[in-house]
Amino acid sequence: MKKHRILSCAVCLSMALSTLSASVFALSFNDVDNDPTVAWAKDSITQMTEAGYIKGYEEGTFKPYRAISKIECLLLMSRMLGVEEEEYADFTANAKAMYGTTVAKYNTTYPDELCFLLYMGILTESDLVDYASTANANTELLRYQAAMLMAKLMGADSEAKAFSVSPATYADDAKIPSSAKPYVEYVTEEGIMNGMDKDANGNPQFSPTTSLTRAQMATLLARMIDKLDKMTYTGTIDTLDLNNDVIAIDRNGDVSERNVNDDTVARQDGKSIQLNTLAEGSEIAAVEINGHIQLIEVVSEGSGSVSDKKGTVVYALISSLTESADGQRITLADSEDSSNNATYTAASNCTYTINGTKGNFSSLKKNDFVKATISGGKIVAISVEDTDLTISGTLTEVEFDEDDHVYLYVEDSEGDEQQYVVSSKGATVTRDGSSAEYRELSAGDKVTMELYKGKITKVKATSSTESFTGVLSEIVIATQPSVTILIDGKAENFKLRSDARILISGEEATIYDLRPNITVSGTLDSSEIRTLMASSVSTNEKGEVTGTVTGINTSYKVITVEDSNGNSQSIYYNTKTTFLKSSGDTTTAKSIEKGATVSITGAENNGIFEATIIIVK
Structure with a gap:
């Protein structure tokens, strides 16, 4: 496994946010200075453009009323968190190594920024679907979505998700999606966002489905600058008191207690680990946001208790045992191929289990069949096992390599995943009582496997x-x-x-x-x-689709229309599609707004409905 260490030197990554604007030298914009309707945002626009977070356009304009897209908001969030700052450069490098493949499925234009947000625990992969996928990245960011993202940016996702007030602050609370309501109330309480206008009775409204403009985004960023207190540092874990959500960290002899919360992410070798697996004495790099540790990166493990430690589990035969001034070393060999071996140093606090009882290094013997847990390049736990084992769990993946090895990845009842290899002599496989091939096994199958000396000899799978x-x-x-x-x-x-x-x-x-x-x-x-x-798109007897526009993606050339029965349908257009207003004048796809009523004529083609004429009423 590749070790992602926090390096002593860093390279500053400077990424141009081209989708927001091209870089300009002037910080004065004629469409802001000469437009009194933007006066409320002028100071924020000046502050944020001078800071380099959001920029203007080459012709000297800011375009304050242009809508911010979802992907643009994510890029701004990554900048706010330090993706381009020198002291965060190693986190950015580690993030790309860990999540580069994942992000490539969604957006390849800004991999560093998206990997960084995933690595920091600000976003999840499901968030990438909502905000960075091909279908969603360039759609307009709505105000309720901005509320959710701002809470995540503060490292307060769990806190915001559980936030509640009664009665609701806004008169249009019913229009806010239920999943977003606590976030809206949270950012209101924190003074990050507020209402847009008032209803006929003078009550404030949030306008949740209104698009967020560049002027509003600049104002949000200015507020976040005042709210977002972040820093990064290195140190050593002195003590752990997770019952009280506290970790004491020694920073060059100065020990201080730092808070953790439900959003804190701990990582080792790039992968996420549980906080309770951290060990005292471990060297770490940390990122703090608003008074709590958001990210802990284990640089090297300490000598604290390893009884609950996680690591890479290896089943093997002991090939040799040596002990010298350099430490106790154990060579582990593949039970079916002795040339496939590796030598490890036993950690100073390594635990030894011999036939179910506590032992020590001298209790081990050559040719013992063992289960070894390896973490940080050292053996932290080793136990002598029976040569015949039965393992049960949930299958997560089947993998084949170029040497015809077959690997099964199985998750146990505690959610820990382990890789197992099929014996070179083969294994019998059944699924739902019938003989099966490995390719017929499916992630999510419940499996019971019989192993001999660490190699799978029998698999019994049950599907659902x-x-x-x-x-x-x-x-x-x-x-x-x-x-x-x-x-x-x-x-x-x-x-x-x-x-x-x-x-x-x-x-x-x-x-x-x-x-x-x-x-x-x-x-x-x-x-x-x-x-x-x-299902195909439903049309009337004339072959027409009529409804209300609920979404439009000009990059993907698709318009989402909701009919009178509430059914959502996707209509695709191309360069041959004609766009007309009800007056007969021509128009364009970019001119179509959400909420517009449209009448569309077209035909099915390879399972999709392609429009030939779109009339905007």
Whole structure:
């Protein structure tokens, strides 16, 4: 496993935020200075442009009323957190190494910034679906979404999610999505966002589905500058008191207690670990936000208790044991290939278990079959095991390498994942009582495996079947294709089985015929899709689609329309599509606004509805 260490020197990464604007030297904008309707935001615009967070355009304008896109907001958030600052450069490098492949599925233009937000624990991968995917990145950021992102930026996602007031602050509370209501109340309480206007009775309204403008974003950033207190430092863990959410850290002889919370992320070798697996004496690099540690990166492990430590588990035979002034060293060898071996130093606090009882280094013998836990390049726990083992858990992945090895990744009841390798002599595999091939196994299967000297000799898998209905939001065409589906407002990512069946309007189709923003249903085989069904766009007797525009993505050339029955439908257009106003004048796709009523004429083509004429009423 690659060790991602915090380096002593750093390189500042300077990324141009080209989607926001081109860089200019003048910090005075004629469309701000000469527009009295923007006076309320002028000071914030000046402050944020001078700080370099948000910039103007080459012609000397700021375009204060232009809407901010979702991806632009994420880029600004990463800048606020230090993605371009020299002292955070190593975090950025580690983030890209850890999440580069993940981010590539969503947005390849700004990998550093998105990896950084994931690594810091500010965003989750489901957030990338909502804000950075092809279908969503360039859509306008709505005010309720801005409220959620600002809470996350403060490292207060858990706190905001649980926040509540009664009665609701805003008269249009019913228009705020239920999942966003606590966030809106939280940012209001913190003075980050407030109402837009008042209703007829003089009560404040939040206007949750109104797009956030550049002027409003500048104001938000200015408020966040005052609220966002961040710093990074290195030190050594002195003591842990997680019952009281406190870690004492020694920074060059100065020991101070630092707070952690539910949003704190701890990492070792780039991967997320539980806070309770941290050890006293560990060297760390930390990032603090608003008085709590947001990120702890373990640089080297300390000598604290390792009884609860996590690490890489290896089943092997002891090939040799040596002890010298340099320490106690154990060579572990593959039970089926003695040339495949590695030598490790035993940690000073390594725990030894011999036939279920406590032992020591001298209790080990050559050719003992052992289970070794390796962390930080050292053996931190080792136990002598029976050569015959039975392992049960949930299958998460089946992997094949170029040398014809087969690996099964299995998650135990505590959520810990372990890799197991199939014996070179092969293994018997059954699924739901019938003989099966490895490729027929599916993530989510419940498995019971028999192992001999650490190698799988028998696999018994049990599948589960589940139905689903949702909105298709992302399609990833790769060696292992997958789709992301919004089910009850939550983004769920599913792999497609190699034999998955796709139907559009009852006709056989392929993954290439699918498009985002259509309603789909189907069945899961464990956690992988076996069948995926989509309906065609419903039209009237004239072949027309009529409804209200709920979304438009000019990059993907798709308009989402809701009909009178509340059904959401995706309409695609191309260079041959004609756009007309009801007056007969021509118009363009960019001129179509949400809420507009449209009448669309077109036809089905390979499972999608392509418009030939779009009339905006």
